[in-house]
Amino acid sequence: MLDVEDSLRxxxxxxxxxxxxxxxxxxxxxxxxxxxxxxYTDFRVIQLALQLDGKEHELLERFTATYDDVYEYE
Incomplete structure (x- = not known):
């Protein structure tokens, strides 16, 4: 999996x-x-890492949905 620690932070x-x-x-x-x-660039890096990993589909869905909710709030 790609290192996304900085993007998460x-x-x-x-x-x-x-x-x-x-x-x-x-x-x-x-x-x-x-x-x-x-x-948003960091969000996409994290999302891409989860997609490439392929093992964390549920996490990918939750992460994307949460970001979408935050974006709507913003």
């Missing part, structure tokens, strides 16, 4: 920062939106 950090920003009712910042969009 970046996605988790970005989602956490965005949640805190929204929960604290801060104003919209374009920089945050750009950061969130850049995190």
């Amino acid at each position: 970046r996605v988790a950090t970005t989602v956490d920062h965005h949640y805190q920003h929204i929960a604290n009712r801060h104003e919209f910042m374009r920089a945050w939106a750009v950061q969130f969009e850049l995190a």
